[in-house]
Amino acid sequence: MFFCQRNRLSRFMCPIQHLLVILLIVGATSFAIAADKGAAPSISWNPRQIKVGSPCLFKVEFAGAPSRVAAKWQGRDLVFFFTTSRHVWYGLAGVDIEAKPGNYKLELEATMADGRAVNAERKIRVLPSAYKTVRLKVPDQFVEPDAETLKRIEVDKELKKKAFAHQIPEPQWSGTFRPPLTNASATESFGVRRTFNGKLATVHRGLDYHAKEGTPVLAANSGTVVLAQALFYEGNCVIVDHGQQFMTLYIHLSQIQVAEGDKVAEGQQLGLSGATGRATGPHLHVAARWQGAYVDPAQLWALPLPRVP
Numbered sequence: 001m002f003f004c005q006r007n008r009l010s011r012f013m014c015p016i017q018h019l020l021v022i023l024l025i026v027g028a029t030s031f032a033i034a035a036d037k038g039a040a041p042s043i044s045w046n047p048r049q050i051k052v053g054s055p056c057l058f059k060v061e062f063a064g065a066p067s068r069v070a071a072k073w074q075g076r077d078l079v080f081f082f083t084t085s086r087h088v089w090y091g092l093a094g095v096d097i098e099a100k101p102g103n104y105k106l107e108l109e110a111t112m113a114d115g116r117a118v119n120a121e122r123k124i125r126v127l128p129s130a131y132k133t134v135r136l137k138v139p140d141q142f143v144e145p146d147a148e149t150l151k152r153i154e155v156d157k158e159l160k161k162k163a164f165a166h167q168i169p170e171p172q173w174s175g176t177f178r179p180p181l182t183n184a185s186a187t188e189s190f191g192v193r194r195t196f197n198g199k200l201a202t203v204h205r206g207l208d209y210h211a212k213e214g215t216p217v218l219a220a221n222s223g224t225v226v227l228a229q230a231l232f233y234e235g236n237c238v239i240v241d242h243g244q245q246f247m248t249l250y251i252h253l254s255q256i257q258v259a260e261g262d263k264v265a266e267g268q269q270l271g272l273s274g275a276t277g278r279a280t281g282p283h284l285h286v287a288a289r290w291q292g293a294y295v296d297p298a299q300l301w302a303l304p305l306p307r308v309p
């Protein structure tokens with residue numbers, strides 16, 4: 001008992017008991033630090049200022065290595081993926097062109113390697129975007145379709161629905177998306193409110209490029225062709241699924257040069273531009289879509305994205 005005399009507690013403890021108390025304190029402290037690290041992932045997004053119609057890349061960094069990371073964003077399920085390190089997870093998403101500006105929550109849920117669930121939440125401000133209104137003149141059949149055409153439009157709807165429902169659990173894109181045309185200028189057309197022949201009002205959910213008939217149209221990133229055929233409004237249309245419900249659409253083509261099911265590489269030729277379907281003249285209409293949300297293709301080309309191995 002000769003070295004347990006300094007205070008009342010020590011008086012009743014032998015050296016082994018001292019060691020046990022120290023081990024308990026150290027153990028509890030390191031557990032608390034580990035739990036704290038796991039509980040507070042760092043969440044960031046690009047662009048820093050998200051607007052209506054913006055694509056966005058979420059990045060989540062963990063101290064630990066989760067086995068799964070998912071989130072709710074804009075009422076949709078977003079599944080994250082990692083590239084080289086299990087500590088850093090990404091999710092490519094967006095805000096629909098017709099969404100309301102305001103505060104939206106990103107609700108994150110991760111499952112850590114030990115099965116523990118980690119939840120985090122961020123309130124993100126979605127800023128408004130200003131878009132103009134234009135009046136367009138197209139052949140009357142596109143504004144007031146007859147019964148036979150209406151039947152065709154219904155068939156098209158089903159075809160598109162099937163293509164949009166395509167599921168690829170992992171990203172097939174890798175690195176930044178590229179414009180589908182080389183040496184062609186885009187018009188300021190995304191998000192424009194349009195009237196056709198003064199009657200029909202729609203929001204233009206894609207980006208139009210000035211392109212002479214027959215200009216090669218290239219895949220914006222790698223993916224799988226989920227639709228490649230003629231539709232009434234779109235004309236010759238190609239849809240590429242880049243994985244996790246992120247798709248690009250190429251519309252009004254004069255010629256399609258890929259088939260449904262084809263795997264395409266970034267920059268691979270999909271077809272030639274044209275003026276098929278509801279078009280006022282030769283041009284390429286390209287759209288980018290995440291789970292039914294249409295985002296600005298020009299902003300997508302400008303968004304730096306990681307390489308996916």
Ligand SMILES: [Zn+2]
Nearest residue numbers: 206207208285
């Ligand atoms: Zn267009």
